[in-house]
Every structure is written in C-alpha cells, then in structure tokens.
Amino acid sequence: MGASAKGIPTNQPLYAVIDVFAATKCVRIVQVEYGFASLQTLCRKTIQKHIVHRMALDWLELPEFLKNFCKYE
DSSP states (O other), rough: OOOOOOOOOOOOOOOOOOOSSOOOSSOOOOOOOOOOOOHHHHHHHHHHHHHGGGGGGGGGSOHHHHHHHHHHO
C-alpha cells in the first residue's frame, strides 16, 4: 500500500492502530504527550475552547500556519 503520511515526528513514541475488521473510515495520528503540555499545546487548546467550531478560525486575523495548527488536536 505504501506510505500514507510523511513528516511524522520520530523523536517520540509512535503507536500503530490496526483495524482488523476494516470498519474504520478515518484514522487520526495522535501524538501522545507525557508530563506537562507545551506552551504551544496550551495556547491551541485555549483558542479552541473559545470558538464555536474549528472552521471559525478562518475568520480570525491569524497567520495561515497558526490557523491550520489550531484546527487539529
């Protein structure tokens, strides 16, 4: 099948998810963090908490990179 994602960080543990019943429609890569959350993560979660829907980030006056970063967990 080949690689389905590029640029996945390899400096932290990565866990594979296998769907043996082929019922999953979408798979998300979630980075597991241990210890304290980074300032970057805390800021993203705070922004996400104060908006109704993640698509509302497009209306904020933020750089495009930051908007995309805040749309995902």
